[in-house]
Amino acid sequence: MKAFIIERYGKKAVGRIGEMPTPDMGDDDVLVQIHAASVNPLDTKIKSGEFKLILPYRLPLVLGNDMAGTVVRVGARVRNFKPGDEVYARPDDDRIGTFAEFIAIKASSVALKPKNLSMVEAAAIPLVALTAWQILVETAKLKKGQKVFIQAGSGGVGTVAIQLAKHLGAFVATTTSTANVDWAKALGADVVIDYKKQDFAAELRDYDVVLNSLGNDELKKSMQILKPGGHLISISGPPTPTFAASRGLAWPLKQVLRLLSFSIRKQAKKSAKHYTFLFMRADGAHLSKITGLVELGVIRPIVDKVFPFADTHKGLAYVDSGRTKGKVVVQMI
Known part of the structure; x- marks a missing residue:
């Protein structure tokens, strides 16, 4: 699959689009085809190496900490999702990688996407x-x-x-x-x-x-x-x-x-x-409650800019500039 990869830490590290294996699935996971993923300051901090003591990722690393997409496969023990479901999530912090075509996520970290949002809008919500x-x-x-x-x-x-x-x-x-x-x-x-x-x-x-x-x-x-x-x-x-x-x-x-x-x-x-x-954690139950508030119009996403997948590095640079108004989203599909 295509993914946005960093191969070294550093403020000047740019990253690139490259090929990575499709993630392996566990019995409690869902495999999601990603339609859109938002960019967070956390992504730029991980890229610069600020979190490498607390989050010791192995390089090369696929960045990305939240997404919206479609379930394509479910693990043997998953009962609450099925292929074709439109979902969104913040993956667990030891399994990030939403700047990619696919991601395997624990089903307990996933929620159904709000019906009144597009994939781009939904991707701006989870984290x-x-x-x-x-x-x-x-x-x-x-x-x-x-x-x-x-x-x-x-x-x-x-x-x-x-x-x-x-x-x-x-x-x-x-x-x-x-x-x-x-x-x-x-x-x-x-x-x-x-x-x-x-x-x-x-x-x-x-x-x-x-x-x-x-x-x-x-x-x-x-x-x-x-x-x-x-x-x-x-x-x-x-x-x-x-x-x-x-x-x-x-x-x-x-x-x-x-x-x-x-x-x-x-x-x-x-x-x-x-x-x-507080270092927020993935939680599908919390996200389901948030879905309800979004569908009631209590919470609405604020999307500043949308970048194509090929320009993920530009989205990261824009967030790093500190000039964003709401969220920046990378669109895969």
């Missing part, structure tokens, strides 16, 4: 929607009337998290650039901070939850705007000892992560607040 769900619903247990600050509201996770938080009844603040302020308000944000003109730490107070997706400066400021008992949840780090234990990481790496997260964990404890690092 970012699962991230938003696992932060707001599963970890923060966000309740009606609570205040949540979602950084980078025009990004892939931000656009979905704003919509989900409003559905849950929360008061939502976010940040974006001057050009996207009105657009973020139209998504549902109650307060939009123009980060080019305003400092969110000077504008916001007494928030229950913060979704951090930016750097260390924003992380420290985010802790300041939380009320006592508030919860700062970061998808950009630093990872914690709890995360290291959940991944079964080696003792030396656990100590490295302990040191990296020491300052923010100390700050949280001192101010009677909570800090969690």
Whole structure:
């Protein structure tokens, strides 16, 4: 099959379209012909080598972390899917590779595609929607009337998290650039901070939850705007000892992560607040619930640009530029 492959790590590594074996299937897997796959910042970070200690992939590696497509074969123990089903998924992080013609995925990580979305639109949903769900619903247990600050509201996770938080009844603040302020308000944000003109730490107070997706400066400021008992949840780090234990990481790496997260964990404890690092996981049950919300019109995908499969490298470069508004999708079919 044709696939987009990287053969070495590095910021300047471009990758190429090449031939790879069609993935082997297990009894609990489905084999999916991929119609479209979206590009995530995670893909560019994997390509640059940022995650090689936590995610030790073997090279050459097929990139890609979510997709939409058609089931072509099911494993012997699979009962809830059949050939011809239109599905979407974020594969488990040890079995990525959606920039390809086919992928084998655990059936438990797959959900039926929302009926009201095209393949391109559906491909933009899984990773970012699962991230938003696992932060707001599963970890923060966000309740009606609570205040949540979602950084980078025009990004892939931000656009979905704003919509989900409003559905849950929360008061939502976010940040974006001057050009996207009105657009973020139209998504549902109650307060939009123009980060080019305003400092969110000077504008916001007494928030229950913060979704951090930016750097260390924003992380420290985010802790300041939380009320006592508030919860700062970061998808950009630093990872914690709890995360290291959940991944079964080696003792030396656990100590490295302990040191990296020491300052923010100390700050949280001192101010009677909570800090969690979240690395989202594949989950077909969560994705099925998200499907229901998409079909009700509660969540809609925001697709910025669509690239043909041959231009996957251009899609990665565009996401790496940090100028995306919603999601970037690579179309195979």
